[in-house]
Amino acid sequence: MPLRLLKYGFSRDYPVSGDIPATPDLKPSCDVVIVGGGGHGLACAHHLSKYHGISSVAVIEKGYLAGGNTARNTTTIRSNYITPEGIAFYKEAVELFEGLSQELDFNVMFSQRGQLTLAHTEATLRSFHSRAEMGKHLGTRTEVVDQKTVEELVPSVNMDYGGALEILGGLWHADGGTARHDAVAWGYAAQASRRGVEIHQRTEVEGFEVVGDRVQAVKTNRGRIACGQVLIATGGMNYDVALMAGVELPIRCYPLQAMVTQPLKPWLHTLVSSVSLHTYLVQSSRGEVVIGGGSDPYQLYSTRSTLDMKEHLAEGAVHLFPFLQGVRLLRQWAGITDMTPDYSPIMGASPLENLWLDCGWGTWGFKATPVAGKRLAETIAKGRAPDILKPFALERFETFRLLNEMGATAASH
Amino acid sequence: MKILTCPMNGPRNIDEFQSFGPVRAEQDPDRTADADWSRHLFRAENRKGIVVEWWRHVPSNYFFLAERDLVTNQVIRTFDASERRAQS
Numbered sequence: 001m002p003l004r005l006l007k008y009g010f011s012r013d014y015p016v017s018g019d020i021p022a023t024p025d026l027k028p029s030c031d032v033v034i035v036g037g038g039g040h041g042l043a044c045a046h047h048l049s050k051y052h053g054i055s056s057v058a059v060i061e062k063g064y065l066a067g068g069n070t071a072r073n074t075t076t077i078r079s080n081y082i083t084p085e086g087i088a089f090y091k092e093a094v095e096l097f098e099g100l101s102q103e104l105d106f107n108v109m110f111s112q113r114g115q116l117t118l119a120h121t122e123a124t125l126r127s128f129h130s131r132a133e134m135g136k137h138l139g140t141r142t143e144v145v146d147q148k149t150v151e152e153l154v155p156s157v158n159m160d161y162g163g164a165l166e167i168l169g170g171l172w173h174a175d176g177g178t179a180r181h182d183a184v185a186w187g188y189a190a191q192a193s194r195r196g197v198e199i200h201q202r203t204e205v206e207g208f209e210v211v212g213d214r215v216q217a218v219k220t221n222r223g224r225i226a227c228g229q230v231l232i233a234t235g236g237m238n239y240d241v242a243l244m245a246g247v248e249l250p251i252r253c254y255p256l257q258a259m260v261t262q263p264l265k266p267w268l269h270t271l272v273s274s275v276s277l278h279t280y281l282v283q284s285s286r287g288e289v290v291i292g293g294g295s296d297p298y299q300l301y302s303t304r305s306t307l308d309m310k311e312h313l314a315e316g317a318v319h320l321f322p323f324l325q326g327v328r329l330l331r332q333w334a335g336i337t338d339m340t341p342d343y344s345p346i347m348g349a350s351p352l353e354n355l356w357l358d359c360g361w362g363t364w365g366f367k368a369t370p371v372a373g374k375r376l377a378e379t380i381a382k383g384r385a386p387d388i389l390k391p392f393a394l395e396r397f398e399t400f401r402l403l404n405e406m407g408a409t410a411a412s413h
Numbered sequence: 414m415k416i417l418t419c420p421m422n423g424p425r426n427i428d429e430f431q432s433f434g435p436v437r438a439e440q441d442p443d444r445t446a447d448a449d450w451s452r453h454l455f456r457a458e459n460r461k462g463i464v465v466e467w468w469r470h471v472p473s474n475y476f477f478l479a480e481r482d483l484v485t486n487q488v489i490r491t492f493d494a495s496e497r498r499a500q501s
Contacts, residue, residue: 239459240461249456251459253459297431298466298481299434299435299464299466299483300486302484302485304486307414308414308428398448400447400451
């Protein structure tokens with residue numbers, strides 16, 4: 001590094017190498033077309049090219065790389081879910097995040113500082129006990145903590161509201177953390193493109209050529225690609241894109257709103273969330289306090305922000321940390337969440353033989369990026385879903401084997 | 414604050430209302446096959462476009478219907494459920 005600095009520091013000939021190559025021309029065919037250039041699609045491309053020897057892969061992205069829900073989430077990583085199937089799946093996600101910077105040779109700034117979910121009622125505390133026991137049974141670090149421990153973990157939290165919504169305890173999840181969401185996508189994109197994966201930005205899917213029970217080609221605004229396999233990983237647009245292939249998913253779209261404050265000195269060292277207040281907070285490495293996540297109370301395909309939802313989030317934040325009352329908001333945004341009836345994702349087979357689904361990611365998608373990519377690459381390469389993905393199949397709705405994860409998050413849905 | 418016009422109470426703040434989602438065709442559980450029942454339970458209208466939805470004005474517990482655009486969020490009209498029954 002110092003030698004390169006000396007050599008090129010005053011030269012105009014510095015060899016610029018971007019991490020992600022410019023969009024190439026569209027090839028007439030390739031083995032795998034991944035629709036959606038977000039974290040999930042890029043992670044799948046990385047795993048296909050590195051571990052399964054499949055590098056004839058085109059990632060098709062309507063906008064720019066990782067500009068959808070990969071850019072709009074609040075970067076939480078955790079595995080303290082409710083069902084054994086869900087916990088096992090997200091546990092693998094956390095483990096992959098622990099080694100992700102090494103895997104990608106790209107610093108994803110994984111910060112495993114623990115997540116504390118607060119209980120303001122006895123009923124919430126009881127549900128925490130059940131989550132903690134299930135989590136421990138499956139080998140995650142999840143435990144119920146009392147008021148004293150809450151105060152030790154987050155000394156600045158307002159424990160008592162004059163009798164209303166007093167903090168009774170919490171669910172402490174030492175495995176929880178955050179990572180830089182853009183870096184996760186860029187790291188996967190850089191690795192995948194180095195192994196021959198083509199990333200087509202500004203390329204919109206306009207339809208699928210379906211013959212019998214197979215997708216023969218993907219039609220885009222830049223031309224047609226004949227394909228062996230197709231993966232749909234388009235976040236908030238999953239319902240819409242799957243419908244183009246004639247697959248109607250059990251998904252309803254709602255905007256999820258979040259915001260960040262101006263930067264403050266580091267004071268909040270864990271992730272804090274409250275199920276009763278429908279609010280969660282985390283201080284980013286820049287010092288900004290990220291506050292989420294308000295789901296709009298009705299279906300919508302708009303990423304506008306609303307004052308009433310921002311007021312609701314601010315109220316929850318000030319409730320927990322009253323000294324935030326004078327702090328200014330810096331940015332606000334929303335993303336379209338593709339909500340499933342049971343609050344679990346839909347992964348694996350579709351009614352079409354060579355069309356695979358990575359859908360129904362609602363408000364829980366970012367944390368699953370590495371594991372969804374890894375396991376769906378395995379699914380595509382082998383032609384069938386591995387055991388860990390089987391409970392998440394689309395057919396669970398027809399057999400009424402739902403995976404209820406409602407209440408496993410503080411987002412207000 | 415967004416205003417929704419209730420057919421009974423007139424224009425009110427949207428936080429006085431609760432959305433009950435798109436209208437679904439009624440099914441007879443005794444005569445419906447499992448696959449169709451699953452569809453009925455889990456698949457709601459989610460296409461980009463105009464949907465007819467159930468809404469409730471919470472203080473008066475009055476249920477009514479609204480036509481709303483899922484992309485622009487524009488409420489095209491609200492009407493009493495008897496109007497829909499008269500049509501069908």
